[in-house]
Amino acid sequence: MPEFLPPWPLLGAFVLASLALAVTPGPAVVYIVTRTLAQGWRAGLASVAAVALGNLGNAAGAALGLAVLFSVSALAFTVVKYAGAAYLIWLGIRTLRAAPAVATDTPPPARPLRQVLRDGFVVALLNPKTAIFFAAFLPQFMNPAGSALAQSLALGVGFVLIAATTDVCYVTAAAAVMPALRRAGRARAAGRYLTAAAFIGLGVFTAASGSRAGK
Template identity: 60%
Template sequence: MSEAFLHNPALPAFLLASLVLAATPGPGVIYILARTLEQGRRAGLSSVAGVASGNLVNAIGAAIGLAALLTLSSLAFAVIQYAGALYLFYLGVKTLATAPPSTPGDAFGKAALAAIFRDGFMVAVLNPKTALFFAAFLPQFIHPAAPAMLQSMLFGVLFVLIALVTDSIYVLTASAASPALSRLHKAPRFARYLSAAVLIGLAVLAATSASSRSR
């Protein structure tokens, strides 16, 4: 199966399309950048790992038919999307209520980084549009000579790995620019407000999208 997958004539096209899509800034990238600018490189990379894990769950879910269920059931889609919007809103309010750390962002302990990972995972896994994206995108590259479900899983894992790399590049770039930004007056407070605004804005966007779909 692995040999057939590697010799799939559509694989180069998949890699190119995945790279373009993963590198294009979207809500996930905005969330990761906000975390990085507010809390530092390690927090940003923890968010990347959490988002990638959530996306992997959605990719596997799409492969086994979860996306088909969400497509058929507008109620299931709306419930999951509203849950994601509420979680994003909670994170935004939590960010506003939390004072900026007195130590550098890269000095986070394991417990704090685990919580940041969890937040990134929840943000990604509670976005049903990701599962629908995989369900629409991955079949374009499935070879009829091999099992479709296994191919779909392999393509999904590959896409998540590509996105993991591009998101990490965004984090490292933002982290490199962060020292210059931190020299500005009131920069830590501004970063906290910016992060909260991004999270709440994403929550409103997700809720509005769910509302328009349910009509």
């Protein structure tokens, strides 16, 4: 396996976890779907691209920070993994306790595609929770014997691509079946439980495996 990728078992777990988190409806999915319902598939795809670019910036920032931290101390890798595991479990508990999103039949006002791109990019890039998520999520699948910067960058780009792919599927579905997706409150409620289970399960797995996960 190349230095910039973790071993196959960790890489497979990363893909599965990323799919589970990306496919369940969250704030970004709700924004993309409602923008599609308001202005059509072009605006939906523009929103997907904007959110992906903003998330990519956060992933790159998290990767650089992790690389610097791990170069200072080998112990930092284990500390970050345990801290990340605790944070993921907390995210799952908070997701379970959060009130379900209220579905609305009122779409957002139409905006020019340039403004859709700008707004989606700025909102995603300046969301500090996204950078914190990447800093907690990526180390769970990194091999401490490999390059921290290369692995975190590769995994960050991989997660963004997976999320963008699932978002495009949501845009396609929203454009095809607008009435059904406007009544997607039940899907968002189910997604809340799936997301919480993914966060908690990943955090427990990491805490149990500790620093041996990549060896």
